[in-house]
Amino acid sequence: MTVNTRVLVNDFEYIVPSSLPEALGLLDRYGKDAKVLAGGTDLVIQMKMGHRSPRFVVDISKLKELKQLEAGKTIRIGAGRRYIDVLQFLREQGRYHGLIEAIEGIGKMQVLTVGTVGGNLGNGSPAADTAPPLLTYDARVRVMSAHAERVIPLREFYSGPNATVMAPNEIIVDVEFDAFPDGCASAFQTIARVACDISKVTCAVAVQRDGETCTQCRIAFGAVAPIPVRARNVEGGLEGRRIDALAASECAALVDKDISPIDDIRCTELYRREAAAVLFKDAFQTAWERARC
Amino acid sequence: MLTSCTNAIVLTVNGDDHMLVVEPNDLLINVLRNDLGLTGAKYGCGTGQCGACTVLIDGQPTLSCITLAVACDGKKVTTIEGITGPDGGLHPIQEEFLNENAVQCGFCTPGMILMAGDLLQRNPHPTEDEIRHHIKGNICRCTGYNGIVRAIQNAAQRMAAGEKPLEALGTTVREVVKR
Numbered sequence: 001m002t003v004n005t006r007v008l009v010n011d012f013e014y015i016v017p018s019s020l021p022e023a024l025g026l027l028d029r030y031g032k033d034a035k036v037l038a039g040g041t042d043l044v045i046q047m048k049m050g051h052r053s054p055r056f057v058v059d060i061s062k063l064k065e066l067k068q069l070e071a072g073k074t075i076r077i078g079a080g081r082r083y084i085d086v087l088q089f090l091r092e093q094g095r096y097h098g099l100i101e102a103i104e105g106i107g108k109m110q111v112l113t114v115g116t117v118g119g120n121l122g123n124g125s126p127a128a129d130t131a132p133p134l135l136t137y138d139a140r141v142r143v144m145s146a147h148a149e150r151v152i153p154l155r156e157f158y159s160g161p162n163a164t165v166m167a168p169n170e171i172i173v174d175v176e177f178d179a180f181p182d183g184c185a186s187a188f189q190t191i192a193r194v195a196c197d198i199s200k201v202t203c204a205v206a207v208q209r210d211g212e213t214c215t216q217c218r219i220a221f222g223a224v225a226p227i228p229v230r231a232r233n234v235e236g237g238l239e240g241r242r243i244d245a246l247a248a249s250e251c252a253a254l255v256d257k258d259i260s261p262i263d264d265i266r267c268t269e270l271y272r273r274e275a276a277a278v279l280f281k282d283a284f285q286t287a288w289e290r291a292r293c
Numbered sequence: 294m295l296t297s298c299t300n301a302i303v304l305t306v307n308g309d310d311h312m313l314v315v316e317p318n319d320l321l322i323n324v325l326r327n328d329l330g331l332t333g334a335k336y337g338c339g340t341g342q343c344g345a346c347t348v349l350i351d352g353q354p355t356l357s358c359i360t361l362a363v364a365c366d367g368k369k370v371t372t373i374e375g376i377t378g379p380d381g382g383l384h385p386i387q388e389e390f391l392n393e394n395a396v397q398c399g400f401c402t403p404g405m406i407l408m409a410g411d412l413l414q415r416n417p418h419p420t421e422d423e424i425r426h427h428i429k430g431n432i433c434r435c436t437g438y439n440g441i442v443r444a445i446q447n448a449a450q451r452m453a454a455g456e457k458p459l460e461a462l463g464t465t466v467r468e469v470v471k472r
Contacts, residue, residue: 006358008318008320011318012317012318013317014361037361040360040364041341044359044361049340084353108344108431109430110341110408110430111341111356113353114355196342196430
């Protein structure tokens with residue numbers, strides 16, 4: 001059936017809570033009937049297409065509690081911070097290129113001015129661009145409900161395609177990860193049909209380098225499995241190894257074992273397997289060069 | 294069933310204050326086009342892909358087809374109708390779009406010009422790559438983009454030379470009408 005995207009047909013009540021506790025109280029009361037609205041670049045489209053039809057839309061875009069940006073031993077990014085603010089913050093840190101490149105790749109300026117990292121993760125998409133770099137940073141997602149707060153490692157955050165372990169009464173407050181020690185660097189690669197399209201394959205790499213030896217390596221892929229995944233086999237092939245000209249190419253053969261892509265509207269399984277290996281090589285080599293002290 | 298819930302909002306559009314009563318599911322683009330008669334922002338894809346509905350909200354480029362009008366309460370919206378030179382004529386960006394024939398069917402033009410203005414406010418001396426990067430969310434099916442890029446380059450030169458103040462973009466250019 002053709003959807004008329006000129007209008008939004010759902011009826012819903014729009015609520016602007018003035019504090020996080022008030023927002024959490026609303027979610028506790030309305031449960032699955034409520035959805036939080038931050039930038040709306042996913043939610044409003046999903047509502048137009050009939051994929052979601054909340055009875056209550058809780059606008060959390062103005063909540064100060066979700067706007068933290070903290071540098072130090074722990075990097076903390078408030079879930080309600082707009083992408084453009086996060087980009088500026090990360091550029092000031094001078095590291096974390098993987099996450100910077102992922103956010104830049106998300107799309108057009110018109111999305112960066114309203115979208116948030118919390119929304120990108122909370123939406124649960126296997127193709128979420130910020131997920132692979134944050135997986136390589138071993139990021140943790142802090143979520144709150146009216147009754148409790150919990151910190152979920154990002155690798156345990158996704159429960160399936162477009163699904164997370166979050167309960168309907170929970171809100172992502174922030175995303176945090178440990179600051180990079182010296183000799184660490186990261187990179188991100190994506191492939192999509194046109195500049196602002198949803199990614200067909202994404203790959204993020206974070207490496208720690210000691211001379212020519214790779215002391216630690218974390219690799220993650222997006223859009224090639226039901227959820228964003230770490231590539232343990234590839235990581236195992238690189239960690240502790242002296243990196244020569246052949247290392248990345250040899251380990252690229254292991255990518256196949258770590259991913260389980262499907263055919264879909266954007267491309268085929270075979271294409272994704274071929275592209276994932278190529279993106280890994282590019283991302284690894286970029287991160288490796290960046291880690292040179 | 295939900296009771297019908299309407300919301301009173303105040304939108305400042307191109308410097309004019311408007312008191313409006315909207316439904317929660319009213320989209321900003323429809324309020325601008327149908328209620329205020331400002332048809333510059335275009336309905337293209339309706340799903341945030343083409344950029345034809347671009348407006349500036351509090352100076353930031355935003356897609357009005359996926360923005361709830363009710364969420365814009367108290368905000369300043371600038372549409373292509375609010376873009377003029379200080380003397381009331383065309384803005385240098387608009388003049389350069391004409392000079393370079395950067396307009397064919399014209400459907401993408403309002404979004405392109407607003408994005409060009411946004412770019413030149415952030416970065417008065419953009420490279421060609423930076424221009425193309427900034428308008429990557431605005432799809433043009435007629436021109437092949439080259440004329441648009443040249444128009445923005447020309448406008449950047451003129452505006453950097455101080456021909457017309459940059460502030461003419463995204464700020465009040467009409468008298469505020471108090472209702």
